Amino acid sequence: MLILFKRNLFSVFLALSAGLLASAGIASASERGFAPIPVNYSLLEPPRFFTRSNDVSQSSPVKIEWSGYVGLEARIFPDDPLFPVQQGDSSSIAFQPEYYREWNDGRSSLTIEPFLRIDSGDDERSHADIRELMWLTVGDDWELRAGVGKVFWGVTESQHLVDIINQTDLVENIDGEEKLGQMMIDLSLIRDWGTLDLFILPGFRERTFPGMEGRLRTPLVVDTDQANYESSREEKRIDYAIRWFNLLGDWEVGLAYFNGTSRIPQFVQTGSVLTPYYALLQQSSLDAQLTLDAWLWKIEAVSRRIEGEYSSALTGGFEYTQAALWDSDVDLGLLVEYLFDDQGTLALTPFEDDVLFGARLALNDIQGSELLAGVIQDLDSDTMAYLLEASRRIGDSWKLEVEVRLYDNVATDDFLYAFRQDDLIQMELRRYF
Amino acid sequence: MKKISILSSILLFSLSASLVWAETPEEKGLAIAEEFDRRDNGYIDTVSDLVMILTNRHGTESRRQIRLRQMETPDDGDKSMSIFDEPADVKGTAVLTYTHKTKSDDQWLYLPALKRVKRIASRNKSGSFLGSEFAFEDIGSQEVEKFTYKYLRDEVYNGLDSFVIERDPIDRFSGYTRQVVWIDKAEYRYQKIDFYDRKNVLLKTLTYNKYQQYLNQYWRSDEMFMENYQTGKTTRLLWSNYRFRNGFKDSDFNRNTLKRIR
Numbered sequence: 001m002l003i004l005f006k007r008n009l010f011s012v013f014l015a016l017s018a019g020l021l022a023s024a025g026i027a028s029a030s031e032r033g034f035a036p037i038p039v040n041y042s043l044l045e046p047p048r049f050f051t052r053s054n055d056v057s058q059s060s061p062v063k064i065e066w067s068g069y070v071g072l073e074a075r076i077f078p079d080d081p082l083f084p085v086q087q088g089d090s091s092s093i094a095f096q097p098e099y100y101r102e103w104n105d106g107r108s109s110l111t112i113e114p115f116l117r118i119d120s121g122d123d124e125r126s127h128a129d130i131r132e133l134m135w136l137t138v139g140d141d142w143e144l145r146a147g148v149g150k151v152f153w154g155v156t157e158s159q160h161l162v163d164i165i166n167q168t169d170l171v172e173n174i175d176g177e178e179k180l181g182q183m184m185i186d187l188s189l190i191r192d193w194g195t196l197d198l199f200i201l202p203g204f205r206e207r208t209f210p211g212m213e214g215r216l217r218t219p220l221v222v223d224t225d226q227a228n229y230e231s232s233r234e235e236k237r238i239d240y241a242i243r244w245f246n247l248l249g250d251w252e253v254g255l256a257y258f259n260g261t262s263r264i265p266q267f268v269q270t271g272s273v274l275t276p277y278y279a280l281l282q283q284s285s286l287d288a289q290l291t292l293d294a295w296l297w298k299i300e301a302v303s304r305r306i307e308g309e310y311s312s313a314l315t316g317g318f319e320y321t322q323a324a325l326w327d328s329d330v331d332l333g334l335l336v337e338y339l340f341d342d343q344g345t346l347a348l349t350p351f352e353d354d355v356l357f358g359a360r361l362a363l364n365d366i367q368g369s370e371l372l373a374g375v376i377q378d379l380d381s382d383t384m385a386y387l388l389e390a391s392r393r394i395g396d397s398w399k400l401e402v403e404v405r406l407y408d409n410v411a412t413d414d415f416l417y418a419f420r421q422d423d424l425i426q427m428e429l430r431r432y433f
Numbered sequence: 434m435k436k437i438s439i440l441s442s443i444l445l446f447s448l449s450a451s452l453v454w455a456e457t458p459e460e461k462g463l464a465i466a467e468e469f470d471r472r473d474n475g476y477i478d479t480v481s482d483l484v485m486i487l488t489n490r491h492g493t494e495s496r497r498q499i500r501l502r503q504m505e506t507p508d509d510g511d512k513s514m515s516i517f518d519e520p521a522d523v524k525g526t527a528v529l530t531y532t533h534k535t536k537s538d539d540q541w542l543y544l545p546a547l548k549r550v551k552r553i554a555s556r557n558k559s560g561s562f563l564g565s566e567f568a569f570e571d572i573g574s575q576e577v578e579k580f581t582y583k584y585l586r587d588e589v590y591n592g593l594d595s596f597v598i599e600r601d602p603i604d605r606f607s608g609y610t611r612q613v614v615w616i617d618k619a620e621y622r623y624q625k626i627d628f629y630d631r632k633n634v635l636l637k638t639l640t641y642n643k644y645q646q647y648l649n650q651y652w653r654s655d656e657m658f659m660e661n662y663q664t665g666k667t668t669r670l671l672w673s674n675y676r677f678r679n680g681f682k683d684s685d686f687n688r689n690t691l692k693r694i695r
Binding site: 195295319323396 | 523
């Protein structure tokens with residue numbers, strides 16, 4: 001049912017984007033020798049609608065690549081859960097293949113990247129997604145993307161305030177780094193005065209939340225089957241965003257504006273569950289990085305308007321890298337970032353007045369071993385969140401990743417209070433192909 | 434009259450002779466480096482494939498596969514883009530570098546899993562490139578202005594009449610106090626470089642083999658071998674599929690390109 005629904009959305013969206021392209025006269029399908037887009041196509045079949053006509057010249061071969069990984073993951077929760085119904089340790093398997101096809105001298109490409117996880121502990125964590133299904137064509141000073149994809153904005157490490165295009169795939173990892181594929185048309189204009197990106201974002205993606213048995217959840221389960229929206233068009237509203245980015249000597253600066261449905265929900269208690277409520281959001285943002293030798297100075301700031309109320313948030317700090325520590329190959333990076341949200345404890349994120357202290361070690365060895373350790377300290381209480389991430393290649397095509405998250409002295413009014421019994425040790429072994 | 438002219442000839446001769454003799458080792462070293470640079474100028478742009486074979490002291494091998502694009506920039510250092518194909522976990526990772534003649538280089542790293550471009554600290558010169566025995570500064574373009582020079586001696590190396598010069602990195606973040614470079618006199622090609630670490634101890638030696646000439650002018654080595662004496666590790670670079678003058682533009686070397694290049 002869900003898959004059918006998604007397919008329908010995709011078809012509508014692809015037809016829509018093709019129509020837009022044609023009307024914009026940028027690159028009509030017939031000009032480029034593509035067959036028209038069939039409405040009823042299978043995601044898993046080769047993309048017939050992008051097959052080149054017979055004008056393939058020898059100097060411009062079609063390049064096709066398959067890659068991806070299979071991952072086996074173990075999650076260990078050393079503490080007893082808050083609620084007996086919640087899972088103990090669990091294991092899961094993830095599969096993320098990628099198909100890439102390039103033609104027209106590398107000026108056009110198609111990327112398809114589905115994702116699947118099957119989890120033994122939480123039904124909600126067993127999920128599938130289209131991370132990418134993107135068609136790209138490139139001109140001298142413009143790029144046009146249409147399909148499903150991921151866009152990253154920003155510079156800081158502790159959280160990504162300005163990064164708003166994609167919804168967070170929260171069941172994957174509560175660090176918010178994993179994202180769901182977002183339907184988009186993205187026109188980039190690359191000019192002397194910077195890069196201007198214009199986004200049309202049809203189709204809203206709901207945030208994923210752990211289920212009843214899951215850990216790292218709110219005491220009342222979030223019922224993702226009954227989301228409410230401020231927009232009368234609900235998840236079918238078309239959002240838009242615009243971003244300017246430029247390199248100014250040692251500075252890199254991005255300014256963006258987003259108008260659409262907030263990616264972060266508010267919650268309404270409905271009986272014994274929480275229902276997510278997605279309000280409309282207008283967000284203006286600034287992100288900048290100053291690079292001075294070993295120092296990276298970073299700032300991200302947002303101003304949001306939700307239901308007539310203005311709020312703002314900021315992340316800022318630095319990263320200092322001591323390369324070749326003690327004449328070894330080891331690089332040591334030190335990170336300090338301040339996280340602020342003027343909504344205080346009502347903020348939609350747990351970090352309203354916090355500081356991150358972090359250290360990053362890159363051994364620069366054959367296995368590419370890396371380690372990131374950090375602590376986020378709430379400045380208004382004793383709440384501490386510890387984080388450790390380590391990775392190391394094994395042989396040529398295996399990789400081991402270990403992640404540890406600990407919560408200490410969590411204040412009762414802190415967003416993280418619900419996770420106080422959910423310290424986590426997570427290990428994933430990936431086989432890349 | 435005649436006497437005077439003879440006298441002035443003698444004077445002129447001795448003056449010009451002393452001018453020749455007065456070329457200091459520093460001037461001669463710089464002149465050799467400039468001639469090397471002049472001969473490689475005008476290549477415009479190249480693409481090439483690189484396989485790196487890393488061997489540790491126990492003989493265990495590890496492989497890297499990279500594609501490179503490089504472009505000359507008028508009045509500044511080269512621009513380059515490296516795209517990683519192997520090992521599989523870093524496939525799609527790419528690095529964009531703007532080398533500069535006098536100021537620090539600019540460098541960006543693209544992380545495909547996050548779709549994130551990160552501008553990285555440019556002083557990370559002495560760090561290892563992908564765990565190999567090559568540092569970032571060994572891989573980047575070797576602009577004349579990045580060193581001071583001193584001619585040491587002439588020497589026959591591998592049967593080739595060669596200059597031996599010393600060059601000292603100007604950048605205080607370099608991992609080296611000095612490098613000793615063997616350049617053959619006939620074609621001005623690097624034959625060998627000895628690298629001395631910050632304590633001025635011989636750290637590693639790079640040798641260049643299997644030179645090929647392109648466009649009747651530009652020499653490229655198909656096989657480079659770096660041996661680290663302090664760790665016992667070696668790295669072999671195998672270059673292939675050199676193509677010159679591909680018509681690249683500045684727009685082929687920017688952040689947008691970095692994000693989509695495969």
